[in-house]
Amino acid sequence: xxxxxxxxxxxxxxxxxxxxxxxxxxxxxxxxxxxxxxxxxxxxxxxxxxxxxxxxxxxxxxxxxxxxxxxxxxxxxxxxxxxxxxxxxxxxxxxxxxxxxxxxxxxxxxxxxxxxxxxxxxxxxxxxxxxxxxxxxxxxxxxxxxxxxxxxxxxxxxxxxxxxxxxxxxxxxxxxxxxxxxxxxxxxxxxxxxxxxxxxxxxxxxxxxxxxxxxxxxxxxxxxxxxxxxxxxxxxxxxxxxxxxxxxxxxxxxxxxxxxxxxxxxxxxxxxxxxxxxxxxxxxxxxxxxxxxxxxxxxxxxxxxxxxxxxxxxxxxxxxxxxxxxxxxxxxxxxxxxxxxxxxxxxxxxxxxxxxxxxxxxxxxxxxxxxxxxxxxxxxxxxxxxxxxxxxxxxxxxxxx
Amino acid sequence: xxxxxxxxxxxxxxxxxxxxxxxxxxxxxxxxxxxxxxxxxxxxxxxxxxxxxxxxxxxxxxxxxxxxxxxxxxxxxxxxxxxxxxxxxxxxxxxxxxxxxxxxxxxxxxxxxxxxxxxxxxxxxxxxxxxxxxxxxxxxxxxxxxxxxxxxxxxxxxxxxxxxxxxxxxxxxxxxxxxxxxxxxxxxxxxxxxxxxxxxxxxxxxxxxxxxxxxxxxxxxxxxxxxxxxxxxxxxxxxxxxxxxxxxxxxxxxxxxxxxxxxxxxxxxxxxxxxxxxxxxxxxxxxxxxxxxxxxxxxxxxxxxxxxxx
Numbered sequence: 001x002x003x004x005x006x007x008x009x010x011x012x013x014x015x016x017x018x019x020x021x022x023x024x025x026x027x028x029x030x031x032x033x034x035x036x037x038x039x040x041x042x043x044x045x046x047x048x049x050x051x052x053x054x055x056x057x058x059x060x061x062x063x064x065x066x067x068x069x070x071x072x073x074x075x076x077x078x079x080x081x082x083x084x085x086x087x088x089x090x091x092x093x094x095x096x097x098x099x100x101x102x103x104x105x106x107x108x109x110x111x112x113x114x115x116x117x118x119x120x121x122x123x124x125x126x127x128x129x130x131x132x133x134x135x136x137x138x139x140x141x142x143x144x145x146x147x148x149x150x151x152x153x154x155x156x157x158x159x160x161x162x163x164x165x166x167x168x169x170x171x172x173x174x175x176x177x178x179x180x181x182x183x184x185x186x187x188x189x190x191x192x193x194x195x196x197x198x199x200x201x202x203x204x205x206x207x208x209x210x211x212x213x214x215x216x217x218x219x220x221x222x223x224x225x226x227x228x229x230x231x232x233x234x235x236x237x238x239x240x241x242x243x244x245x246x247x248x249x250x251x252x253x254x255x256x257x258x259x260x261x262x263x264x265x266x267x268x269x270x271x272x273x274x275x276x277x278x279x280x281x282x283x284x285x286x287x288x289x290x291x292x293x294x295x296x297x298x299x300x301x302x303x304x305x306x307x308x309x310x311x312x313x314x315x316x317x318x319x320x321x322x323x324x325x326x327x328x329x330x331x332x333x334x335x336x337x338x339x340x341x342x343x344x345x346x347x348x349x350x351x352x353x354x355x356x357x358x359x360x361x362x363x364x365x366x367x368x369x370x371x372x373x374x375x376x377x378x379x380x381x382x383x384x385x386x387x388x389x390x391x392x393x394x395x396x397x398x399x400x401x
Numbered sequence: 402x403x404x405x406x407x408x409x410x411x412x413x414x415x416x417x418x419x420x421x422x423x424x425x426x427x428x429x430x431x432x433x434x435x436x437x438x439x440x441x442x443x444x445x446x447x448x449x450x451x452x453x454x455x456x457x458x459x460x461x462x463x464x465x466x467x468x469x470x471x472x473x474x475x476x477x478x479x480x481x482x483x484x485x486x487x488x489x490x491x492x493x494x495x496x497x498x499x500x501x502x503x504x505x506x507x508x509x510x511x512x513x514x515x516x517x518x519x520x521x522x523x524x525x526x527x528x529x530x531x532x533x534x535x536x537x538x539x540x541x542x543x544x545x546x547x548x549x550x551x552x553x554x555x556x557x558x559x560x561x562x563x564x565x566x567x568x569x570x571x572x573x574x575x576x577x578x579x580x581x582x583x584x585x586x587x588x589x590x591x592x593x594x595x596x597x598x599x600x601x602x603x604x605x606x607x608x609x610x611x612x613x614x615x616x617x618x619x620x621x622x623x624x625x626x627x628x629x630x631x632x633x634x635x636x637x638x639x640x641x642x643x644x645x646x647x648x649x650x651x652x653x654x655x656x657x658x659x660x661x662x663x664x665x666x667x668x669x670x671x672x673x674x675x676x677x678x679x680x681x682x683x684x685x686x687x688x689x690x691x692x693x694x695x696x697x698x699x700x701x702x703x704x705x706x707x708x709x710x711x
Contacts, residue, residue, distance in 0.1 A: 007474065007503040015500055023489065211484030215545060218451040218478045219501050221470070386453060 012220055016228020017235065024199065024236045033195070034240050038247040041184075045251030048180070057083040058127050059104040061095045064088065066108045069134075073108065075155075076134040082126040092118075106131070111138060174351050177261025179323045182350040185272050186319040188244060189346055192276055194311055196237030197283040201291035201304050203229055204385070208295050213385055222382035230284045234277070241276050245269045268350045271359075278366050279342025282373055283307065289377035292384040293392045302391075314340035318347045326353035338366040403464035404428040405450070405553055405584050410459035412445055412608075419445045421608040423459070427584040427601075432575055434599030435588040436690075438698055442608040443588040444481045447555050450586075451478050463553065474502050477551030479559050483542050485530045491517065491541050492526035495548045502549035509548070516544040520570060536564055543571060547578075554578055556587040560594060572598055596690040604697050612697050619693055626657045626686035627670055632678035641666070641673050655686060 024030050058077070062070050070086040077084035087104065089095040095107035099120045106127055110116040115135040117123065123131065137158070141151035204226075207213040216225055249269050252258050258265060290303040314334050322331045326348060335344040335354065341362045348354035376398075384397040405427045412420040420442045427433040435443050448454040450461050452473050461468045486494055492513055499509035517523045520540040525533055530541060539562055546556060554575070560568055575598060579585045589595050595602060596616055604612040612619060626647065634646040634654030643662035648655040658666045667685075674680050688696075 007501070012501065015497070019497055206486075210487050211480065211482040212486050213484065214448075214453055214480045214482065215478065215484050215498065216501065217453050218476065218480075219474050219498075 007219075009221075009224055012224045013228040013231065016220070016225055017232035020203065020229055020232025021235055024233065025239070030236065030240070034243055037188075037191075037240075037244040041244055041248040042251045044184075045248070045255045045257060048257040049255035057085050058106070058124075058130070060084055060086050060127070061089045061098055061104040061107045062086055063092055063095060063107070063109055064090065066111050069108060069111045072137065073130065073134060076137060077130045080126070080129045080133055082130050084127075084130060112142075174326065174353065175261045175263070177258055177263040178351050181263050181265070181268055182323045182347040183319055184248060185268060185350045186315065186322070186343065186347045188241065188248075189272055189276060189279065190311065190315040190319075190343060192237055192241045192244075193279050193283055193342065194308070195240075196233055196280055197287045197307070197311070198304075199233045199236070200230060200284045201287040201300050202297065203233060204288050204291035204381075205294060205297055205300055208292065208385060209297060217386065222385055223378045225385075226288050226378065226381045230281075230288055234280050234284060237280055238273065238276060241273060245272060262352065263350070264352075268346075271349050272346050274363070275342045275346045278363065278370075279339075281370050282339060282342075282366065283311065285370075285373040285377040289380035289384075289397075290394075292381045293394065293397060295387075295391075299391060310339050311343070314343040318344040322347045323351060326351045336362045336365060338369045341366050402429045403584075405586070406460075406462040406465075407446060407450065408460045408462065410446060410449055410461070411457045412442075412449065412454070413457055419608055420449075420456070420459075423605070423609055425603050425610050425613055427586050429584050430579055430582045431600040432579045432585045432587070432598055434595035434602040435586055435605070436590070436592060436595055436602065436694060437588075437605035441605045443605060444557055445608075446605075447478075447481075447557050447586070447588070450555055451476060453480075474549075475552040477546035477549065477554045477556075479542055479546040479556040481557040483538065485538070485541060485545065487531040488529050490527055490529060491522065491533070494530065495541070495544055498545050499548040502551075504549055512548050512550060513544070516548050519574070520544050535562055536567055539563055540567065540570075543574070547574070552583055554583060554585040554587075556585070558589055559587050560589050560591055568594070592689070592691045592694055602690065604694055606698055612693065616690065619690070620687040622688060623660050624657050625662075625667070626655055627667060628682070628684050628686050629654045629656065629670070629674050629680060630682035631674050631680035637673045637677035638670075641669050644670060652681075 060073055062073070067088045070088070073086055074084055089098060089107070092107070092109050095104070095109070096118065098104045099107055099118065102120070105119070106123060107118040108115070109118055115131060115138055117131055137155060140158075141155065144151045144154050207216065207225075213225070246269075249265055252265055286307055287304055290307065291300060293303050294300060314337075317330060317334060321328050322344065325331070331344060331348070334340040335348050335358070345354060345359060345362050349359060380394070380397045384392040407423060407425050407427075410420045410423040412418075423442060423446050425433075435446075437443050445454065449456045450468070452468065452470070463472050466472075489497075495513040495516070496506070496509045499512055500506060504512065513526075514523070517526055520543060522533075522537055522540050522544065525537060525541075530538060533541065543556075543559060546554065556575075559571055559575075563571060572594070575585050575587065579600070599616060601613070601615050602619060603610050630653050633652065634649045634656060638644060638646045638654070638656055641656075644656050644658045644666065646654060647657045656670060658670070663669075671680065671683055674683070
């Protein structure tokens with residue numbers, strides 16, 4: 001006949017993967033999810049920028065009589081780690097107007113004999129400690145003066161007095177930027193892997209429930225179909241992640257929110273892509289094999305449930321413990337365990353608390369498992385995918401033929 | 402001439418023996434009608450031919466060689482359970498399937514355009530399969546079987562669910578394909594259609610072939626029958642030796658000659674009838690495929706020993 005008939009495995013897999021790419025990239029679901037993620041990431045960067053620059057400085061107003069205390073207020077604020085900006089108002093009435101409009105947080109009306117502060121409703125915690133220490137200092141000053149000493153010298157000594165602390169096991173240094181990056185990487189990887197994994201499972205069942213698989217397998221080998229599907233959807237997921245991570249890096253750099261952090265944003269971004277590829281390969285193979293056991297979309301949950309749990313647990317642990325306690329034993333162990341590593345290790349890397357050898361070992365363990373999964377998934381998929389009707393038991397799919 | 406040979410296929414599902422020594426062949430250029438009740442093994446046989454199912458024993462050959470994936474890629478297949486991607490455009494879907502069978506993109510596109518035109522679904526190329534009527538989905542399914550210009554056609558119930566016009570289109574396509582020198586196997590429960598369309602017919606029961614041959618061959622019975630529209634049989638039939646009246650209603654009489662009758666007994670019958678009065682119609686009566694089928698399929702289940710001898 002006229003048409004060429006040879007179709008190598010490579011060409012067959014490319015065709016299947018190409019179809020997945022085309023149909024998924026053009027689907028409304030993909031476009032909207034990607035756009036939504038990019039928007040969220042950019043808005044998140046913008047939010048960090050705004051909250052970061054306006055910093056949470058406290059505004060304290062002083063009257064003409066108390067303006068001499070402005071320096072003391074700032075000094076004691078610095079002592080307790082609070083940033084305070086002072087401004088002088090003409091009199092108490094003017095200060096109260098500012099309080100009511102919310103332009104200042106507190107108004108100091110007297111320092112002697114006692115420290116009198118006016119607020120709108122309540123004094124917030126940072127200022128409470130500022131004024132608390134200021135009041136003690138003022139009391140101390142008047143006592144020192146009565147005893148004939150020099151309050152300024154005493155104040156100086158007190159301000160500079162600090163304990164010297166030696167840590168036996170110092171906690172790794174990490175800053176806010178790294179913590180935010182860790183959380184963002186954790187969330188992004190989880191959503192991307194979950195999303196792409198579900199697409200694989202749904203795609204397999206779609207072919208089974210629409211019976212098109214019979215037509216496909218009249219010309220393709222089962223493993224070619226599975227490989228094409230996994231590669232195609234993997235590429236779709238990777239493209240999505242590249243767009244979102246790209247947007248995250250661009251907005252972080254563009255808004256300059258990384259100026260005060262030691263976060264290496266480029267390497268964190270690259271590593272999250274690497275972990276996506278490794279994690280996707282593992283989960284996609286397992287999900288494709290399990291999805292082939294059922295024939296209806298409604299039944300997907302019954303076979304993929306345990307795998308989803310396998311994704312959720314390390315994700316929760318990674319994102320809720322790692323950023324605050326990176327050396328937690330559970331976190332460290334999970335960052336090596338295949339299937340859990342793609343969720344936990346990138347968080348540790350973003351926090352800057354994973355050594356190079358740790359990453360290499362963890363990655364090696366996961367990659368070593370992939371050939372086993374390919375074999376296992378290929379076998380289950382091939383044996384189960386043409387069984388229409390009821391659910392195929394995993395044991396039967398593994399042992400038949 | 403190459404032919405598709407199905408040779409002694411056996412298949413067991415659990416405790417059910419779906420095929421027992423299924424054997425037949427389909428020659429290039431002929432339409433082979435495959436009939437049998439539900440569960441007799443038609444679909445199982447076709448699925449084994451396509452390699453979607455593995456047989457326990459037996460072999461399928463094309464041109465004397467066992468089928469391999471490259472040969473199977475040259476088969477056009479319409480599965481019993483229709484299957485297409487519901488949310489994929491008709492045109493894209495057909496091009497994709499043609500390419501999976503090894504066609505170049507340009508050739509695949511041209512072929513898709515030709516077949517959608519032929520099957521009257523050209524204006525639906527841009528629609529998702531999901532949005533088509535069942536009849537049109539069926540046409541797309543046939544296009545999917547034909548789009549890669551197959552050398553062999555295996556169609557499981559291609560006529561089910563088609564309207565009369567579509568049946569004519571489908572019949573025409575099958576005839577064209579056979580005339581182009583391709584073997585065409587199709588199964589159907591519409592026996593009149595099978596009778597009209599097929600060059601040869603195979604009747605299956607319980608996983609093996611129980612009757613196989615050309616339509617005329619199958620319909621030829623040892624006792625020949627004629628239908629005479631004219632004077633009632635009682636008036637003349639007794640005069641013809643070795644002939645008896647089987648049925649008689651009004652002016653219509655059916656007579657049967659037994660095996661001892663001479664070859665030209667039909668002429669003697671006609672002359673006897675004409676002698677008794679005017680004859681308006683004189684035709685040979687042969688059992689229809691439907692009658693044959695009923696005979697074969699409702700016959701008692703053969704015992705295993707009989708089957709072994711057959």
